[in-house]
Structures are given as C-alpha cells and as structure tokens.
Amino acid sequence: MKPRPLIASAFIFLFALGSLPLPVGISAAFAGSGPAQYLKKPDSWFASDEARRVAANTLSFQSDLGGWPKNMDTAAGPFSGDRAKELKATFDNGATTDELRFLARFFNATKDDRCRRAMDNPRIIGLKDSSGNMIYFHRVVGLLKHRPDWTLLIGPEEMLADAVFAGGHGGVNGGANFHPRLYVELFRAAQAGDNARVRELHAQVMRISDNLYRIGRHPSAIIKGIKCALALLGVCDDFMAEPFHRFREPERGRVRQILNELKLPLKTT
Numbered sequence: 001m002k003p004r005p006l007i008a009s010a011f012i013f014l015f016a017l018g019s020l021p022l023p024v025g026i027s028a029a030f031a032g033s034g035p036a037q038y039l040k041k042p043d044s045w046f047a048s049d050e051a052r053r054v055a056a057n058t059l060s061f062q063s064d065l066g067g068w069p070k071n072m073d074t075a076a077g078p079f080s081g082d083r084a085k086e087l088k089a090t091f092d093n094g095a096t097t098d099e100l101r102f103l104a105r106f107f108n109a110t111k112d113d114r115c116r117r118a119m120d121n122p123r124i125i126g127l128k129d130s131s132g133n134m135i136y137f138h139r140v141v142g143l144l145k146h147r148p149d150w151t152l153l154i155g156p157e158e159m160l161a162d163a164v165f166a167g168g169h170g171g172v173n174g175g176a177n178f179h180p181r182l183y184v185e186l187f188r189a190a191q192a193g194d195n196a197r198v199r200e201l202h203a204q205v206m207r208i209s210d211n212l213y214r215i216g217r218h219p220s221a222i223i224k225g226i227k228c229a230l231a232l233l234g235v236c237d238d239f240m241a242e243p244f245h246r247f248r249e250p251e252r253g254r255v256r257q258i259l260n261e262l263k264l265p266l267k268t269t
Contacts (some may be wrong), residue, residue: 010179039098043108054108055102130154182201
C-alpha cells in the first residue's frame with residue numbers, strides 16, 4: 001500500500017473546489033444551528049423519523065461541488081432557493097464539517113444510500129475530527145472501508161497517538177507550528193508501534209497542553225500561547241486580531257520558560 005504523506009502542520013487541505021483547495025485550520029463546532037445541534041444525540045436517535053427529516057434537509061443543501069454553504073441552517077428545512085447562486089460550498093468551521101459528521105452517524109444507523117452518495121463525492125477527500133471523542137473517532141475509522149482513499153486526521157494533539165493506533169492517518173496539531181519535530185516523531189513512533197517511545201513523546205505533548213495552553217484565563221489562551229511561542233522563536237509576530245490581545249510580559253516570561261525546558265532555540269535580540 002502506498003504510504004500516506006505525513007501531516008504535522010496546523011493547516012491542511014481536505015476539500016477541493018474545482019482545482020483550488022480551501023484551508024482548514026484549528027476548528028470548533030459551529031454550535032447552536034444546523035446539524036451541529038444534533039451531534040450529541042444518542043446513536044439510537046439517528047434511526048428516528050426526526051433524524052431522517054434532518055438528513056433529507058441537510059442533503060438538499062449539498063452543492064453540486066460536494067460541500068455545503070456557510071452560515072446557513074442546513075437542517076431546519078429543505079433548500080428551496082437558486083442552487084447555482086446561493087449554494088456556495090466551502091469547508092470551514094460552520095460549513096460542511098458538521099454536515100459530514102451528522103451524515104456519517106446517520107449512515108451508520110440507517111445505511112441510507114443518499115448519505116452514502118454524499119460520502120462518495122470525489123471532491124470530499126478526507127475528514128479532520130476535533131470532537132475529542134475517541135468513540136466517535138473509532139466509528140469514523142469504520143467508514144474508511146467505504147472510502148479507502150480518504151485521509152482521517154485528529155484535531156486534539158493529546159489524542160494523536162491514540163488516533164494513529166485506532167487507524168487514523170495523522171493530526172492537525174497546533175503545537176506542530178512551533179515544535180514540529182515532536183509531533184512528527186510521535187506520529188512515527190505510533191505508526192511503528194514503539195510504545196515506549198510513544199509514552200515518552202506523549203508526555204512532552206501533555207506538558208505543552210497542561211502548561212503552555214493554560215496560561216491566561218480565557219479560551220483564547222491556546223492561540224495566544226502558540227502565537228507567543230512562535231514570536232519568541234522568531235517565526236512570526238504575535239499580534240492578535242481584535243478582540244484578542246497578545247500576552248503581556250508576565251505571560252511571555254512563562255512561555256519563554258516552557259520553550260527553554262523544551263530546548264527550543266529562542267530568538268536572540
């Protein structure tokens with residue numbers, strides 16, 4: 001079997017529109033509307049009449065290119081507009097990702113052929129799962145037999161080794177922006193089944209998660225920590241778009257200490 005390319009970057013390309021792929025970054029669920037509101041339902045619910053109605057509505061919004069539009073509730077009712085003008089497909093936090101997750105669970109429960117056809121669209125070439133739910137990830141692995149050409153990636157880096165052991169193909173891990181070697185080596189160790197090396201490297205990943213990503217009081221701490229680390233390493237500036245702000249000097253000092261402990265070369269002034 002031809003080996004898949006290693007993906008350790010925080011940005012990947014999963015969905016091709018024509019010949020132009022769209023980037024997918026660190027993602028979170030577009031909660032509160034569309035199929036996202038049903039993703040916490042039990043598996044038994046996906047065989048219900050309500051789930052069939054939601055699936056039919058969702059499938060009606062799928063564009064001819066294979067994806068779904070952003071910022072539209074694709075589950076509340078069937079699409080009734082101009083498909084050519086209104087269904088502008090993209091692959092982003094609020095578009096296509098939740099539709100695919102919903103349809104995958106619906107297909108598992110019903111084996112509905114319409115859902116299978118959506119999954120078979122050649123323009124959809126992979127899936128990145130940021131749910132943090134390994135039970136769900138194992139279920140998605142089970143779908144790979146229907147699409148052996150798909151690439152399946154995990155979002156949370158704390159679960160990278162588990163994902164590879166389960167049959168995934170790698171990760172879209174934020175820490176790989178500033179410490180790519182760590183995540184590449186962890187991927188390779190898991191792929192090779194070197195459990196001792198996996199434990200050693202996974203412990204380093206967890207130290208980053210437990211320390212660098214928890215500086216500050218806000219959910220933006222992860223992004224601020226990564227940006228600050230990149231700035232201290234001389235990769236880029238740590239400017240944050242509004243309404244966020246870069247770390248102040250006390251927080252920068254903590255990031256600097258963590259980078260020193262990781263033996264990463266800091267930028268000299």
